[in-house]
Amino acid sequence: MYSRVMSTSTADRLIESTRELLWERGYVGTSPKAIQRHAGAGQGSMYHHFTGKPDLALAAIRRTAGELWATAEGVLNSPGTPYERIAAYLLRERDVLRGCPVGRLTMDPDVIASDELRAPVDEMLDRLRERLAGIVEEGQEQGQFAPSLDAEEIAATIVATVQGGYVLARASGSPAAFDTGVRGLLALLAPLR
Template identity: 65%
Template sequence: MYSEVMATPERLIESTQELLWERGYVGTSPKAIQQRAGVGQGSMYHHFSGKPDLAAAAMRRSAERLLNLAQDQLAGPGTAYERIAGYLLRQREVLRGCPVGRMAQDPDVIADPALRAPVQETFERLGRRITEVIEEGRQLGELRPGPDAQELAAMVVAVVQGGYVLARAADSEEPFHRAVGGALALLATQVNDK
């Protein structure tokens, strides 16, 4: 699956990322990680102290990827509304859910502060960045003064995460797209028509 050129720690992290997204923390065994990465037990424990250490590294990598994808839309061209819309409407694997948000549903992750930290930090950073976009839009006169920017940002994050849950429960992307459409309609009421 992986080329010989890719370093063993990278193969282990990528394999763990994929397995965590597919199976969650509890369903991801060290043996499955080793098999997917094409490495032996000794290699895994040479680079990582155990499953929690490797899972934390994989979760941090997934978190950075999620934040980088969000930043691509949120820092792009356009008005604040257009940038937030770009984030909400970007292409996603809706029925797979969020690789980071999925971890918030795993009791073993939530019970372990070291594993929970990347999840919590990801959503805090994402919320802060969306808050900044809303505040920038208000300063530029693109958005009206109104509801607290942090509350609007929390709604945007919650719509995406909740939309994933609704879509997975229905085995259809439609609930996700309806949730995003509702959020965009509410955000559009904040656009300053000047």
């Protein structure tokens, strides 16, 4: 029992360390030695739990995508009108200058080149677009959004605004660019009167 608890703890430390390093350095910049050092785990522990760096990176990417999805779902399922829920998603607190831990992976050539590593990123973004499209459709049914809007296009625009906002904020060194993009999109989506 004791060794099982310790081994779960080591695996979690390895996954959390990999998540952090992937966000900071990307896949290429995250070496197994750096992961082990960050996690306070030895090489034997790493290879006891994972077959190698790709296996560990996949576990880390899946966990990150899962947590981001849970956060988005929590906001999008909150009470309020469809517009208010979309606004809450767009305005939720983020570490804008650090970027999106999932979105940044799309700029990593090694992640994009691997169907396996890219899959959880793509799946999470697809689920988010589908959920947002459903909320837009709900708003159309309630007369809040114009019936002529294409819900899937609006959902893609929302995701693109968030991801592009991260890029603009990081490039300028200021969250103002992110905030400006969000305010502009919310003005365009303002409910019909």
